[in-house]
């Protein structure tokens with residue numbers, strides 16, 4: 001009866017991208033959906049171990065797929081990536097989360113573009129916001145959807161990506177938390193959400 005199970009897919013370029021952009025969303029969807037699919041589009045030294053540790057902090061069960069592409073070369077393989085995604089993401093998936101289209105990191109943009117080829121058959125597609133030193137946001141991110149959750153849990157998960165925390169400094173962690181607080185003040189101050197993740201909506205089908 002897998003056909004009737006509620007499925008959500010999170011598709012990132014690198015091992016830490018999904019928790020960075022959707023660490024609160026994962027927590028929420030773990031409560032409402034039966035199958036959580038996590039797709040990391042590239043491989044990297046120690047990154048799989050860090051990803052597993054990180055997801056353990058956030059959720060109990062998920063299906064993890066690591067695709068055989070190398071970091072910083074994903075944009076050379078957008079067609080291949082789109083084919084992998086088409087095979088992995090089940091037809092009845094209800095939601096997809098991925099990178100936004102404004103990103104300057106070529107891998108991030110490539111994953112976003114490849115994922116958007118699935119949008120024709122998936123009813124809800126949302127694009128996350130990323131705080132990354134390798135990412136310069138040249139055009140504006142205009143979010144229309146927001147998800148709250150346990151920010152401490154999200155930060156604990158991101159800290160499992162030890163290689164990245166070492167590379168980017170603790171200020172990176174402060175910035176991730178700060179962005180969540182900023183979005184909550186901007187878009188939901190009167191309800192006291194505390195921390196929000198923001199998403200651009202590609203499409204959402206509102207059911208009866």
Ligand SMILES: [Zn+2]
Pocket residue numbers: 013014017108132
């Ligand atoms: Zn990344």
